[in-house]
Amino acid sequence: SRVRHYKFNVVLRKATRLCSTKPIVTVNGQFPGPTLYAREGDTVLVKVVNHVKYNLSIHWHGIRQLRTGWADGPAYITQCPIQLGQSYVYNFTITGQRGTLFWHAHILWLRATVHGGIVILPKLGVPYPFPTPHKEAVLVLAEWWKSDTEAVINEALKSGLAPNVSDAHTINGLPGSISNCPTQRGFTLPVQRGKTYLLRIINAALNEELFFKVAGHKLTVVEVDATYVKPFKTDTVLITPGQTTNVLLTADRKSGKYMVAISPFMDAPIAVDNKTGIATMHYTGTLATSLTTNTNPPPQNATQIANTFTNSLRSLNSKNYPAKVPLTIDHHLLFTVGLGINPCPSCKAANGSRVVASINNITFVMPTTALLQAHFFKTKGVFSTDFPGNPPHKFNYSGPGPKNLQTTSGTKLYKLQYNSTVELVLQDTGIVTPENHPIHLHGFNFFEVGRGIGNFNPKTDAKKFNLVDPVERNTIGVPSGGWTAIRFRADNPGVWFMHCHLEVHTTWGLKMAFLVENGKGPQQSLLPPPRDLPKC
Ligand code: C2O
Known part of the structure; x- marks a missing residue:
């Protein structure tokens, strides 16, 4: 293993998309930002220098950060x-x-x-557990707003209403010419006839779960969230913000150009967004006068397609890559996730109320100093450890729910002993409207042992859990009006954020944190903070 050094200069740069230009915050002037390459076992040092007026931090999404929570990155x-x-x-x-x-x-x-890919190659000499691809490509999916994104969310917070949806969906920074700016070009992926490619797909969008399709070609899913899965073939990939998916694609056509399309999956029935982001796959050296476009992007509410994809995901669970699902559980938790409506006298546009979001009815309040520091230095008064393991009210979670169920607020953490095991049921609520919630847990991978529609029933549903080869990941899509059950082992001491990866829901308070205590043995405690750790 080696040590890899990277330098990230955070700078403003003017960028033109959809025929209009605005300054954007970038790393090294690139959008999307540079791809970070490493091998399993390597140590990575990234020096981030901030040259912009915004306070900033960078998160290495999905990197376990064993004992190095100081490098995880979520601000505060x-x-x-x-x-x-x-x-x-x-x-x-x-x-x-x-x-x-x-x-x-x-x-x-x-x-x-401000985002980019991380590619972690296997250790030298260790092959992939699937046929070696001819080439690999990173495809970063994202969203583009013509206006300044900070202005978009600030306006929403002032009004109490939902923010504007984006103006385009992008693949490697480009929307493609389907937008209302015909000269806007899309990303081109060159392929050679007969060769197989590994596409590393990343959903870096703020607020959209996305379908991904390539016209005329099947995709073989081989990995999600940096864990290998049992390979399966599909026409359509579903990928939520915070998730990554590796697929193999064989260029088994003769020639031509094929459309690569991304389109939203029902994230918010209140804000319908049907835009498609377009890239092109081009058989090099072949004539391509027209584009094969038969991708038929699934309709926004294509729940069936989404379920079929999600239900096909299984851990590879091989000799070399066993699925280490916790079989005995120390903490049985049920967290409701959803939206609520709280009073807001100044919110005229929303009739004196505003949309909030919560976990177990608690809207998380960000502290003004970092929780991990407060934990390490035992600073009092920054957080409490009384986050409830169950919702405060019993109701028909997935139904319309009790009216006017306001949320409470606080900076509450849930404490876990080192190496204890957790089963966490994430239950969507329909208090305002049922919605999908891609929930991301920092510092861990977890296993998704079950999912269903309606209210979780501990008696009947738990019996059907898959404890053999459930998919292992770091971000899970809680289905709209349903639930998902995950299991993990608390073997990483520190403070670990968990939140909805739809940025608007995080802003509204759909977040909390776990505090994992140090273990007693060697190498079971959080390392001391680095000397250059920023101060508040
Ligand atoms: Cu990718 Cu806490 O985020």
Whole structure:
């Protein structure tokens, strides 16, 4: 294993999309940002220098950060932000992971343009558990707003209403010419006839779960969230914000150009968004006068297609890559996730109320100093550890729900002993409207042992859990009006954020954190903070 050094200069750059130009925050002037390459076992040092007026931090989404929570990145959770003119070196070792992940800004809505891929290759000499591809390509899916994204969310917070949806969906930074700006070009992926490619697909969008299709070609899914899965063939990939999916594609046509399309999956029935992002796959050296477009992007509410995809995911669970599902459970938790309506006298546009979001009816309040520091230095009064393991009210969670169920608020953490095991049922609520919630847990991978529609029933549903080869990941789509059950082992001491990866829901408060205590043995405690850790 080696040590890899990267330098991320965070700078403003003018960018033109959809025939209009605006300044965006970027890493090294690139959008999407640079891809970080490493091998399993490598140590990565990224020096981030902030040259913009926004406070900033960067998260290495899905990297386990064993004992190095100081390098995880969520602002005010594991670190204070890096201020203008300051720098911070993120220093972490990649342990027991290989595959595709991504990095992104973890403060405000800067993730919109501050993101890029992470490619972790297997250790030298270790092959993929699938046929070696001819070439690999990283495809970063995202969203584009013509206006300034900070202005979009600030306006929404003032009004109490939902923010505007984006103006385009992008593949590697480009929307493609389907937009209302005909000269806008899309990304082109060159392929050679007969060869097989590994596509590393990343959903870096702020607020859209996405379908991904390539006209005239089948995709073989081989990995999600940097864990290998049992390969299966599909026409359509479903990928939520925060998820990554590796697929093999064989260029088994003769020639021509084929449309690569992304389109939203029912994220918010209140804000219908049917835009498609377009790229082109081109058989090199062949004439391509027209584009094969028979991708038929699924309709926004194509729940059937989404379910078929999700239900096909299984851990590879091979001799080399066993699924280590916890079989005995110390903490049985049920967390409701959903939206609520709280009073807001100044919110005229929303009739004196505003949309909020919560977990177990608690709208998380961000502290003004970092939780991990408060934990390490035992600073009192920053957080409490009384996050409830169950919702405060029993009701028909997935139904219309009791009216006017207001949320409470607080900076509450749930405490876990080192190496204890957790089963967490994430239950969507329909208090305002049922919605999908891609829930991301920092510092861990978990196994999705079950999912269903309606209310979770501990008696009947738990009997059907898959404890043999459930998919292992770091971000899970809780189905609209349903639930999902995950299991993990708390073997990483520190403070670990868990939140909805739809940025608007995080902003509204759909977030909390686990506090994992140090173990008693050697190498079971959080390392001390690095000397250049930013101060608040
Ligand atoms: Cu990818 Cu807490 O985020």
